[in-house]
Amino acid sequence: MSDEDAVGASHEAIRLEIDLSEARRAVELERRISLSQVRITGPELRELIHQLPQRKSKPVVPEFRLSGVTVSGACNLADMHVLGVLSWKDVHFTGPVTLSRSAFWDHVDLDRVSFESLDADDCKFVQHASLRRTRFSGPASFQRAIWKMGVDFTHIGSFGSARTLDRKSGKVEHFRVPRQVAASRFESTASFAGSRFLGPVGMRQTHFGGDANFVNCAFQDDGVFVRARFEESAYFTGATFSSHANFAGVKFLGDDKDGWRLIDGSPTSFQGSRFLGSAHFSCTATGHVDFKRSLFVEDVAFTDSQFQGGAQFNQAIFRGPSGFHMTNFERGVDFANVEFYADATFSQTHFGGESRFTGALFEGPSNFRYAHADRELRFDHAVFASTLSMPRARWDGGISFEGSHLDVDLFDASYTKFEERLQISLSAVRADFTGARLSSGGQLRLAGGSAVSLEDADLLSPVIISGSDAAESRPMIISIQRVNAANLTLEGVSLSACLFDGALNLDQIRLGGGATFATPPMRRWRAKRNVIVEEGLAREAAGDKQWSVVVDMLPTWVDKPHAISARQVSETYRALRKSREDSKDEPGAADFYYGEMEMRRLAARRASSERLILSTYWFTSGYALRALRAFLLLGVLLVAVGTLFAAIGFPSETTTRFVRVGQYPDIEYVEATRITTDQPTLSDRLPDGLLYSLESGISLLRPSNTALTTAGVLVETVHRVLAPILLGLALLSLRGRVKR
Template identity: 30%
Template sequence: MEGSHVTAAAPATDAERQLIDAVSVGGGTVDLRTRKERSRRELPSPDDGAAWGDDRTVRAEFLQHLLLTLGTPVNLYGARIAGDLDLRGASLPPINLSRCIVDGPSRFNGATFPVDVWFEGTTFLSYAAFNSATFTGNAGFYNATFTGDAGFSSATFTDDVSFSGATFTGHAWFDGATFINHAGFAGATFTSAASFESATFTGNVARFDRATFTGGAGFGGTTFTGDAGFIKAIFTSDAKFTEATFTGGAHFTDAVFVQGADMSRCSFRRLELIRTVWSGSLVTVGLVAGRADLSEAVFDVPARVELVAAHVFGSRLQANHRFHLILAAGRLDLTDADLAAGSLIESMELPTTVDRFVSVPPLFEENGRLAKRSSVMPLNEFLEITLERYRLAADLTDLFADRELAAVVSLKRAHVAGVRLSGMDLTQCVFQWADGLDGLLISDTCVLQESTDADPGWRFPRLRRLRATRRVIYDEVVERRRARGVQLDPAIPDEANPRATEVPIPTEASVAMTYRSLRKALEDSKDEPGAADFYYGEMEMRRSSARLIDRFLLTLYWLTSGYGLRAWRALTSLAVVIAVAGWCFTNSDWVRISPTGPGSPVLSPTSDAWPWLFAGQETIALFRPAGTIGVTLVGFGAVVDIAVRVLGPVLLALAVLAIRNRTKR
């Protein structure tokens, strides 16, 4: 390069002379750092930059001359860029200003970076504006510091971009930005507002792991077509994700929300809130997800969570205050969860239209033209984003096609004292070893399995319709299937999810204890008819696990009165007793006609119906009424008479008790 070219740039400082010398020989790296600075990882501070002299100072207008007039690449380390750096609308050569300090405004609005650009460890002391800029190569802003506002609104990154470890102490604007490839914000710190409203992430992964948002974080209307990671991120102010769409997975594992988050009308293929800590509210009105995982999440404030999700995992979830979960269509696993008293889990109606699941923008306008898109977004990317949203909408619609009530599939080992279930499907809910079941309130709107009184080996299926039905819990169904050697399916059959609940194998004794606790809860809430079914189940399990003598007595109790809950059995048993006793009284060896006193006996011993009428009369009175002495009972006849005198009142009492248990409120 000729000297006349460099004279136009009017170099004045020693640093500028080194830079022009490097340009004159065809380019090269100018590293102004000391040996100590190269060996340590610490970034230069603003105070360090203020102390640098001409040997480390490059004027902004000189840098503009190299980039715009001469079009030469700049590869500079450890310099202070003094003045207003204005490169708006320019198509720039390769730029590397790593570990530099820019003390004036930086204007890159509308600029195009056709190759890689690096600002690694760079400190921007004033505002930095990259609005509507286009980065077609790699963009490296990792460990950069923005002490003023940073604007990347409507910027387009067609290759990898990294803001990992970057610090934004002013506002950070990424509204409408497009990230076509990998976008990394891992470990970034936002001490003021960070806005990603309507941004688009089409790469495989968008990483915000370990990022810290001290100011508000805005992701409203953002689209992520790949996985989005917010693992161990910290949100100390409000986090807004309203109407965001995640066609892949959204991972918030170990994230902390100090002020809460708004995820209203968001759409997720997979939402992971594993081990998240909530010190603020979680707003989820209209949230739709194929799978939502709240395992080990901790809610330190009262929370109301509304979800439309096919599968919801809440194992070891901890709610220290009232937790109100409203679920549509999903299957809920609350294994080992700890729910505060007063918590409510209820179902809601499932939306029926696709546009309620995912907000899909129109591909064409009314005039047949393609819908408007960002002026810098490639057409193929626009079409791919729209297609991904349609795919998500179709997949979610298929997931909920056959769903009706939301279902709880596991409360295994959960603490549920004072919790209320309303409108939930409990036909496959496992209660085994749950704590506080005697305080669990199950409303009448919940659905349980129904079963007849018959044992599993009942051989007369046609008579099954004559037998009474009762509500049973899934634990009893599982135990009976196990006893018959039937293979059981997981509570949530999902091979792709290693957190699926294992199949429980309850014992008769544990099921009986579960029934006892649930019965007590209903009795305390004055629901005697509902408690009656659980008492029946408790006795069934006790009978199955009892030893020989106890089993015989319980079987007799079941056969004669259905554990005091089946009035028709007690009355049928009474009729059988009368019939058998009447037949016994027809035996002349056990019954002898005896002379009577004045008048006629109430029952004539010569009547053909006398034996059964006499047996019926004996069953309804402990003492023989006057005027019935027309016979003398001898031998076994006297024994039969004593038996019917005892059994008759007992069976009548059981019938009355059964009616009372079914009608008492």
């Protein structure tokens, strides 16, 4: 050592001795400790404290101030009672510090203090405590500490370790912090197990370099962990959050070396936690996260969270709204037996691994809008009691509803992509598959009262939609517009309000048993038949308001389509007729043929020959489908023609007499005189006329041997044409009704 260094050390020792002397005099005279810009050893500092009066063998310190002091070696300051302010600023402890069992009755200021290690077990902080920019390079223990007015760790440099381990049992003990801990840094393990936080707890931007243990903690006021960072495992098992819990921007980076875990010991565990207020998580977790059996009383949000190591929420209870908007479950998630009693939102959520909601209860609306699952998403035995919405979702690995109970007001799968076969049983006031894509087909089993829309759906494989055999409880198909009907089979459903316009390959649709249609408005002369709602729209547009009863069968949530032309409706009927004919169902095809002809007649111009021909065809035999009408007209024709025959068809009856008018020799003159006798009346000739009308009507090619008047010949000619036509139409109509 040089002479200058020796002199400097000597001067420093002298100054230190002077400062210590002044400190001792301050202790003796003013009963307080005050040091500034000095170096002191731990035993020397303890000696100063023990010069103060004691109460029950514990030093009573009125005031304790250190500023710019360096304390070397171990420093045991346990069992103090600091009645006034404790202010340590810019103090550096090179050895372990012990404050256990001390009581601080006034403000505690440990700003910019550097601790090698700290033991503050069983300490009591009555007023606010500030540890701003404090650095803990070694273990820091606050076991069973009580903070009544709050603590501020804002911008703490670092915590080496904040484990609270019982020295005798080795178990994690308590840490009691009422208020705010923000921007802290724990370089090693931090344990707050069993702590009770009586006031707001703010751990904003806190960095946990080792395991963070909040097991069985009680947060009675707001708990803020915004942008906190957990490098290793984080345990919140059994924690209770009585007010708002905010984990926005949190990162859980613990490495889950064992992969997906379903037991305790996961890197981040909230198992059994109770969130009695609102909770907000916007976190990144590289290890497994466990919320098993957790309780969320108010709203909870995991918006934009990243779970890269798997997540577990099974048996959790969400009593308030729950939001998983834009959440990424990289390795899947387990929501088995979870109970959602309010809105459950999974919009834009990504399910990377196998995920399940097996046995889950959804009492409130559930929303999976724009959700995406790489592997199978299972809702087996789940219960949905409100609405289930998954518009524009994509299920690459399929979605399973085996044994699930869906009794919902709305099942919205519009524009959803089902890449695997879909099998689902549901009861929905409204089931919307508009624009949905079923790449592998599927089977939909619908309960009575359900209404399903398949408009613009892309059916790449066969799809079967089945309902009930009971006529009064058949589900309704609302629309198959612009659907490839070749892959569609409908059984036991009602098509009374179904829109068919624009359906592709409608002639290849398979209508199984129990598929029913609407019927036209009742009139005395109108026969009962199957009609489609488009006919009602076309007739309503043409001014026939009676058909509004058919149009009104559309549910209120369906937008009434624009007026459809009768020609389009006729093409729809034609395709449906061909479908029934290909199924060897002639009676079923007859109604669609009738509807096709009706729409052709309605589409024709009023003064056209087509309109006249079709109207005559309709009037005479109902397009060869109304046998009774044809038989009645045939009977009317026979009676009318028979009456005409009796009136003008037969000639008058005359006789010729020869009267002697003179006699000459050998010659007798006789004159012939034609005398008309009394003629029979119309009633007398009517039986003959009816009989002749019947004979001539059914004998098309047999020549007549009966003398007729010129008018009678004309009547007979017309009769021989009309009567066989009506007879043929009647027989054809009868055949169309009885053919199988």
